Amino acid sequence: xxxxxxxEFDDFVRTRSVALLRVxxxxxGDRHAAEDLLQEVLEQVYVRWRRVQTxxxxxxxxxxxxxxxxxxxxxxxxxxxxxGDHDGVARDHADTVAVRELVVGAxxxxxxxxxxxxxxRYLEDLPVADVAAAMGCSEGAVKSHASRGLAxxxxxxxxxxxxxxxxxxxxxx
Amino acid sequence: MTMNDSDVRGILHRATDDLVSxxxxxxxxxxxxxxxxxxxxxxxxxxxxxxxxxxxAGGLQLVGDAGGAPAAxxxxxxxxxxxxxxxxxxxxxxxxxWQRQTKQVGDLPRxxxxxxxxxxxxxxxxxxxxxxxxxxxxxGFVEPTxxxxxxxxxxxxxxxxxxxxxxxxxxxxxxxxxxxxxxxRPVEFSAELRYEPDGTVERTFTPVVFRxxxxxxxxPPQRTKLTVALSGxxxxxxxxxxxxxxxxxxxxxxxxxxxPPLVRHxxxxxxxxxxxxxxxxxxxxxAEALAGYVDPVGVHTHNGSPRLSVYGATPDGRRLLxxxxxxxxxxxxxxxxxxxxxxxxxxxxxxxxxxxxPLPVRLRLPDNQGILVAAEGSALSYxxxxxxxxxxxxNAALLPATATDVRVTDANGTTTSVPAAP
Numbered sequence: 001x002x003x004x005x006x007x008e009f010d011d012f013v014r015t016r017s018v019a020l021l022r023v024x025x026x027x028x029g030d031r032h033a034a035e036d037l038l039q040e041v042l043e044q045v046y047v048r049w050r051r052v053q054t055x056x057x058x059x060x061x062x063x064x065x066x067x068x069x070x071x072x073x074x075x076x077x078x079x080x081x082x083x084g085d086h087d088g089v090a091r092d093h094a095d096t097v098a099v100r101e102l103v104v105g106a107x108x109x110x111x112x113x114x115x116x117x118x119x120x121r122y123l124e125d126l127p128v129a130d131v132a133a134a135m136g137c138s139e140g141a142v143k144s145h146a147s148r149g150l151a152x153x154x155x156x157x158x159x160x161x162x163x164x165x166x167x168x169x170x171x172x173x
Numbered sequence: 174m175t176m177n178d179s180d181v182r183g184i185l186h187r188a189t190d191d192l193v194s195x196x197x198x199x200x201x202x203x204x205x206x207x208x209x210x211x212x213x214x215x216x217x218x219x220x221x222x223x224x225x226x227x228x229x230a231g232g233l234q235l236v237g238d239a240g241g242a243p244a245a246x247x248x249x250x251x252x253x254x255x256x257x258x259x260x261x262x263x264x265x266x267x268x269x270x271w272q273r274q275t276k277q278v279g280d281l282p283r284x285x286x287x288x289x290x291x292x293x294x295x296x297x298x299x300x301x302x303x304x305x306x307x308x309x310x311x312x313g314f315v316e317p318t319x320x321x322x323x324x325x326x327x328x329x330x331x332x333x334x335x336x337x338x339x340x341x342x343x344x345x346x347x348x349x350x351x352x353x354x355x356x357x358r359p360v361e362f363s364a365e366l367r368y369e370p371d372g373t374v375e376r377t378f379t380p381v382v383f384r385x386x387x388x389x390x391x392x393p394p395q396r397t398k399l400t401v402a403l404s405g406x407x408x409x410x411x412x413x414x415x416x417x418x419x420x421x422x423x424x425x426x427x428x429x430x431x432x433p434p435l436v437r438h439x440x441x442x443x444x445x446x447x448x449x450x451x452x453x454x455x456x457x458x459x460a461e462a463l464a465g466y467v468d469p470v471g472v473h474t475h476n477g478s479p480r481l482s483v484y485g486a487t488p489d490g491r492r493l494l495x496x497x498x499x500x501x502x503x504x505x506x507x508x509x510x511x512x513x514x515x516x517x518x519x520x521x522x523x524x525x526x527x528x529x530x531p532l533p534v535r536l537r538l539p540d541n542q543g544i545l546v547a548a549e550g551s552a553l554s555y556x557x558x559x560x561x562x563x564x565x566x567x568n569a570a571l572l573p574a575t576a577t578d579v580r581v582t583d584a585n586g587t588t589t590s591v592p593a594a595p
Contacts, residue, residue, distance in 0.1 A: 098448055103188035150181060157181075
């Protein structure tokens, strides 16, 4: 018996799932919810592979954004994972955990579409046109969401001593 | 301090750089992608029931279609199994019911439906059917009703294996017959979920013995809640086996249940140990910390009791998190978890909530860290022995371990005094 999706689908999941998981995590703010969301979207990609195989990542991104807004449905699947406690966080990861909590907290304060715009634009580095495609809105709307979202995000993050501007230190990564 | 775009990019990456794909993601995605439920089953009418256990067993190699591509499909080609495999009259009824349903849902059949298994159960004759369609293969149980064979959930499958399918169905007016198909892998059965005195859950599993393609189990009636559970091996959520014909139990009258009210409270002092406002973030306990309190494979509803989360700080500087878990019509379990900063939460104690009582939640923490009390909408105060009453705020409080009495004044002004700990 053969599977018509073949190795291409497997390659797509293997190579792109981490990037998509990062997007899902910042959209949901919860590790388990992000994993559930990603799995659901990848299953959707699997079923529609023949139609979407020319641009599966764009399709997956759009599905992530759409589904992240309808959160209740998949949130009930299992208890949420604490932001700072997944993967058995060790003490030397404390700073990472704190940054993650801070970022997720700041993103959660944004309206869903602003949050999605900021994540796609600044985590994924997507051009405005691609963000508009993923969001299903105009490029003007993306610019507007990005501008407002970024302003609020800067405001939230700038209050924390955990955030060191790259312009002063060279790199924060 | 101002941040430019690079700073924002940098911190978004810092927050996500160490995330890795969950193990087994590809397999899970493929498994999930293979099954797509196309239609919820309709109402199962009253059925006849001759209460005779009919154990059947055996091995059956079931393999489905491959994404619509024409290919050999043993699921469709294997001879019919079960003790009604040669009952032409019954098989004819099954095929007729299946074809009626196919027409109703607008499926595009290719060829005749194939009865994979047909047999007698205490609820009446039942069957499992596979049909090649324009989109792949559709499978489903055919259940006994007073009006004859009735098609349950039809599942459109797009791939070659059977993992993730509804492998079992509850039959009978009392939902007390569990038909489990043999898909060639070991299956473990649990009749009920029990609670230990400490609030953790306990399930006992026994292997399902198949004969001639299926097993028929007599189970406690599953009319209002689903106590039974099936799992592949090893037993766990990832190997959970889906049971068909549970919609009426989980969604009475075809409606979803309203979500339980979420009640979140942050106690004074929490900000000293929580780096951010946990209530604002809808912070919930890590799944690992609650593992002992969560049913590993069951499916449950809720009775509408509040889902309580309380965030606080213990006198010795640990983060305090209190959550409730409530299944079906069982009591709400209240679980206290503690964590030192940057360390994982651990469950340290539990009790049950009585939402009809003036003070529904009273839970003593270990190591003399206090007594957690909660009464939504009420003013709280406490005293030690015959001492003065001390104000403890509203809704929820962490009282000193020495507190002996709590005074609760509800929204109507009614005041009740209760012992601080049960």
